[in-house]
Amino acid sequence: MSNSPFNPKYQNDDLSKKVIAGLERISETFKKLLWEQAKQLKVSPIQIQLLIFIAYHKPELCNVSYLAKEFNVTKPTVSDAVRVLNAKGLLQKNFSSSDNRSYFVELTALGQSYVEETEHFAKPLQEFFTKKESAELEELFTTLASLISQLNNSGILTVQRMCYACRFYDSSSNRDYCNLLRKELSPSTIRLDCPEFEEKL
């Protein structure tokens, strides 16, 4: 009987264990909500995730390699899912990339309509948080942002588009500043997924 976060016996010794157990339940909730959408629309969870990602990110990020990193699967897995989505007429391959080995994935009109159907799959969670006080949300978001940043630094999440890793981010003189927006960033205005994100040089 070991001291794991999944052993209820020890969860009360250490609040951090209960937090892990709680996050695991949230994780399970995402999985379930995504599957419910999947069944309704007759597409698979990973397929929905790809469609939504493609809808809201620049073409340069919509290639097999990047998508594989984003969703923590191998390239063959993405390659396969793309093939199926293409066969279903939900996306097409755009070979206008500068690198001739690669291509961009683009949504078709049908793919767009699937995104509109599925992009609110997390609605029950959304509704919960919308009701909360903004102070509580700020606390929570600050914690999450700091966690994700650390997961990024330690190489567990390999893609990241958040301020802390961006070339426009400036933390000198004890502030968080964006050199592109020319704005001070507060813990709660830090972006997790900034459209203008660029890697540090």
Added chain:
Amino acid sequence: MSNSPFNPKYQNDDLSKKVIAGLERISETFKKLLWEQAKQLKVSPIQIQLLIFIAYHKPELCNVSYLAKEFNVTKPTVSDAVRVLNAKGLLQKNFSSSDNRSYFVELTALGQSYVEETEHFAKPLQEFFTKKESAELEELFTTLASLISQLNNSGILTVQRMCYACRFYDSSSNRDYCNLLRKELSPSTIRLDCPEFEEKL
């Protein structure tokens, strides 16, 4: 272009959207960490989840139906995974159940050793939270507990073993009290997964 939590363009209008996006990343982290363990031990993610659950819960909960609800999959999926784990010698079926259609799943010694190897798969997350102030953890846990409780009430998470749904829980006279432990419960001593949990009558 819709107002979804996964559209970075709108994430800054509404902090709750960024929270969803953040939780989605954490969810992806669980998935990745679980897969890493899985590859090392040559067992699948769902198999690991089953083993860990069985290790720390009463036999009455270790049947196909309950496990299916716990992990949000169908009974055939669990039935299959149990068959594979049994074939690998990690668990055995105990038919001493009062219901002759059903059986309990028990770990073998080998299964136990697999649990010891895998139960800390969330360690990188655990390390992050261990470093945090207890006030921050309490805030976070309180939010998570309230969210999980609501997911439970709305039928999205169908199993629950937390105080709010337990027959020993007493919220009369403006307090949270456990009639079994005969103790007052604070937001952070509420249990997500109480071994003594019993359904309300």
Added chain:
DNA sequence: AGGCAAAGTTAGCATTCCTAATTAAATAAT
């Protein structure tokens, strides 16, 4: 030019995970 690295694909496989139908036992209803 030669050699290595990277993008994507293919092939082969175990597993996931579903739905629908089946068997057998428990429970409810008449």
Added chain:
DNA sequence: ATTATTTAATTAGGAATGCTAACTTTGCCT
């Protein structure tokens, strides 16, 4: 008491996930 309904688990069949390993093509570097 006997029938009808529900429930637990399984089986069958199939689509998809997702892996590793091997391969092709292109890009890059020296």
